[in-house]
Amino acid sequence: MFVICIKRTKWQRDLERYGDQDFLKRIYDLQNHAFEKVHSSHERQIQNLEKLQSHLPEAQYIFREDLVAFEPKPGQTLISLGGDNHFVYCARFAGNEPILAINSDPATSTGSLLYFDTESFLKKLERWKDPSTPIQPEITRQEAWTMIEAELQYPDGRIIRTGPCISEISIRNAFPDAMSRYVLSVEDEPPEEQKSSGLLIATGAGSTGWFRNCLPPSIQRTSRATFGREDPSYRIVAREPGFKAGRKYRYRYRNLETQQLRVISEMDGEFTIDAHEERRFPFPPATQAIIQLSEQRLHVVRDLKNVAG
Template structure:
């Protein structure tokens, strides 16, 4: 199908968010500097992004019609098969976009290679047109990213490219019942992380980094995941007369399902890919089935 136009998706810079919070740049600067922060780092980051964004839009406009979509409006935007999605930002933005892309090819650009790791950003502002032209000519290489999904007993569903968090929206303990492979436990913990292979270098890695620091790297082996594997880890499980800690982590192979029943009267929630605004309520009476989704995202590669 012929691509008619591109959708450029971006997010606010940290400086833009600060100005939105404090009304003016001067007030934002006063707040940061009075707290001992380096305001010029926010400015430099913002200016670099704006420079990269302008270069991307200028180059893209010579190839295909396009329009800009801010991340905050993405959940209500209806993408078409005639679209090409161009993401410019950090890795987390790509993960968030992928959940709404519906198999539409994504060209992801790293606007600031000195600041951003770019695990999900195969292109930069100099070479991204290679990916754009390849998609237009229907001759592109891609990486398929499998989603994890949480499906509630009322039919609601949430997808994640990187990871799901199941827990409580506060610093109190999450209470739930966990069921896996015929075994069942009642837990009190800081919540559960479920990671895909794509996301295994993110939040999940921080859990292993903490464990390495406490126990020593020789005591643990980082999980080697296939594209169709998920890995779950229970954060800070508490053992008591009423709660157990035997099921605290492991690989979920394709076809395996982790069942979690909420025992939280309020504030229980599930969110994905680090975006807390993208969540499902998970309170008493709700049961979530965690599994590998049949859906996948298409990330164009160089």
């Protein structure tokens, strides 16, 4: 039925790192007195998890580390309990089965990709008040989000296929303060050499955050700044291009549909999928990335109901 993937809270992760509550509190005091904010968020997340566990005991609860061995099965719904980043991480393991996202702390997390919180989810299942209510969940609305994928062709002949990307691909110099240099081309169009702080390639799901912030101001303020999560397209933007040369770039900002995008590295760079460290690939000089829409879609639950009895 449901496999709910939970994440450790910031408080739990930091406590594991530093090992001492008093020392950790001093760290937070130096960070603009963040203890109250961090610890209260921790408590709310634990309360929401305990509410789910008590009102949905038949679900299977796993941690992120368990996803490596997770195999999606027909009739099974993977649920991420966390924020946007946790959802994007979990989604890559969903395969062709649906995934549902629950915001673990709506008080502090915007959760622009998340359609449920603990209360709304349990109410859909008629379990908010009575955990003994029989349930037979039925998905009544589901979205098919567009994803992109890439193939990295290295000068020594190695080829790496990155797998689907849900939000965005980042291409930049491995040393973040150095200029990013690369050559772009779109199918039969002439190539263009660019210098910037990096290149972003985004899906509709990734168009509302980092990508939007990197758009030219004239586009940021318009309805064209973002696009639908199911739109069969992807977009690119050069981050902080040179002041003079950047105004002449044909590919400073571009919408692509069926076309392939080719990027050739002129730097010791990095190629990162969905801002996840474990999906970061070397992008040295003369390496070529071929980026296109993925045939696979991400099936995201938008609504459901209980049809038992």
